[in-house]
Amino acid sequence: MPRPSQRDRILDAYTDLVVTSGPETVTLDAVASAAGVSKGGLLYHFGSREALLEGLLDRCRTLTDADLAAARAAPEGIARYYLRTSIDDPAAGSAVYRTTVAMIKLSTTEPRAAEVTRRCMAGWRTALAEELGDALAADLVAALGDGIYLRAIVGQSSAELGAAAEELLRRAAPRPPE
Amino acid sequence: MPRPSQRDRILDAYTDLVVTSGPETVTLDAVASAAGVSKGGLLYHFGSREALLEGLLDRCRTLTDADLAAARAAPEGIARYYLRTSIDDPAAGSAVYRTTVAMIKLSTTEPRAAEVTRRCMAGWRTALAEELGDALAADLVAALGDGIYLRAIVGQSSAELGAAAEELLRRAAPRPPE
DNA sequence: GTCTATACGCGGATAGAC
DNA sequence: GTCTATCCGCGTATAGAC
Numbered sequence: 001m002p003r004p005s006q007r008d009r010i011l012d013a014y015t016d017l018v019v020t021s022g023p024e025t026v027t028l029d030a031v032a033s034a035a036g037v038s039k040g041g042l043l044y045h046f047g048s049r050e051a052l053l054e055g056l057l058d059r060c061r062t063l064t065d066a067d068l069a070a071a072r073a074a075p076e077g078i079a080r081y082y083l084r085t086s087i088d089d090p091a092a093g094s095a096v097y098r099t100t101v102a103m104i105k106l107s108t109t110e111p112r113a114a115e116v117t118r119r120c121m122a123g124w125r126t127a128l129a130e131e132l133g134d135a136l137a138a139d140l141v142a143a144l145g146d147g148i149y150l151r152a153i154v155g156q157s158s159a160e161l162g163a164a165a166e167e168l169l170r171r172a173a174p175r176p177p178e
Numbered sequence: 179m180p181r182p183s184q185r186d187r188i189l190d191a192y193t194d195l196v197v198t199s200g201p202e203t204v205t206l207d208a209v210a211s212a213a214g215v216s217k218g219g220l221l222y223h224f225g226s227r228e229a230l231l232e233g234l235l236d237r238c239r240t241l242t243d244a245d246l247a248a249a250r251a252a253p254e255g256i257a258r259y260y261l262r263t264s265i266d267d268p269a270a271g272s273a274v275y276r277t278t279v280a281m282i283k284l285s286t287t288e289p290r291a292a293e294v295t296r297r298c299m300a301g302w303r304t305a306l307a308e309e310l311g312d313a314l315a316a317d318l319v320a321a322l323g324d325g326i327y328l329r330a331i332v333g334q335s336s337a338e339l340g341a342a343a344e345e346l347l348r349r350a351a352p353r354p355p356e
Numbered sequence: 357g358t359c360t361a362t363a364c365g366c367g368g369a370t371a372g373a374c
Numbered sequence: 375g376t377c378t379a380t381c382c383g384c385g386t387a388t389a390g391a392c
Binding site: 007021022023024025047055104105107108109110111114117118121136137142143144145146147149151153154155156160161163164167168 | 199200201202203254282283285286287288292295296299314317318320321322323324325326327328329331332333334338339341342345346
């Protein structure tokens with residue numbers, strides 16, 4: 001599996017449109033023109049709308065795995081890494097973040113996207129439980145992160161939640177912020 | 179404004195289909211047949227797809243206001259009432275709950291739905307802050323509730339979160355469960 | 357590989373009968 | 375009020391040129 005740049009550009013455009021306009025309103029035409037190709041060109045790389053979704057699903061799995069690995073290696077610890085990176089901006093976030101938001105939006109319509117999203121959430125829940133030891137604390141941190149994502153979905157900022165998150169971490173996470 | 183039973187049945191069917199299949203995949207045909215009327219019949223009551231959405235938005239506002247009033251009057255307190263009723267089943271929940279889940283799903287596509295959802299969330303946030311006094315605690319409880327709804331959106335149960343919620347409430351909410 | 361042109365089906369909305 | 379019949383536009387996918 002090489003890395004065809006054109007495929008990536010198409011997936012980028014698809015992600016953007018899902019995040020900004022929501023799923024199902026995104027037509028192949030819109031994705032194609034946003035990616036700078038024609039509809040025919042798009043359908044050469046992804047044979048159908050279904051294949052396009054499948055491509056994004058794969059990318060989400062890959063990016064989340066990498067993000068989990070980065071969290072485990074982070075000096076601040078998994079919990080702080082998770083909550084910090086969850087408070088982001090859909091318009092200008094990291095690749096993982098934007099892909100995750102797109103995934104959640106797609107989950108409202110596509111069962112396969114929902115399945116992948118659940119799997120990703122479960123991955124974080126496991127990692128958090130490993131670090132925090134306490135299952136209850138892990139549940140709380142995971143749920144707080146989920147709440148932050150829901151706000152992103154409905155277009156509400158989560159900036160004010162930073163303080164609440166730090167308060168929760170002070171009680172749950174052993175490691176200091178620095 | 180009387181209460182025409184037929185309108186309500188149509189809105190019920192619309193809500194059900196959004197919850198189960200997601201927005202935008204729900205056609206007027208599907209809503210009509212689920213409600214036991216023809217497409218023409220539906221379009222007599224709601225002149226357009228937009229009007230149908232507007233009807234659900236109104237209903238959401240009404241139901242949420244009533245639910246907030248019920249929470250303020252509940253002996254267990256607002257925080258416990260909120261978290262308890264948030265842990266529900268999309269397939270067989272209360273009217274408010276199902277409407278809220280539908281609203282969030284619609285938020286991924288319809289800006290007006292997102293606006294109403296934000297307003298409802300803000301209402302709960304305010305009520306929680308009133309009761310708990312502490313703004314940080316109110317943020318945490320509100321975010322936990324949001325996280326529970328996100329799980330419902332991606333089709334994941336939140337039953338295991340009951341214990342974590344109770345733990346959080348024991349610290350944040352003054353009143354005992356009984 | 358990427359494009360244009362086209363076939364095909366579906367969903368929303370209107371007209372008008374009952 | 376509720377139905378059937380129909381028009382119209384849009385979105386997916388295919389065929390085939392370059």
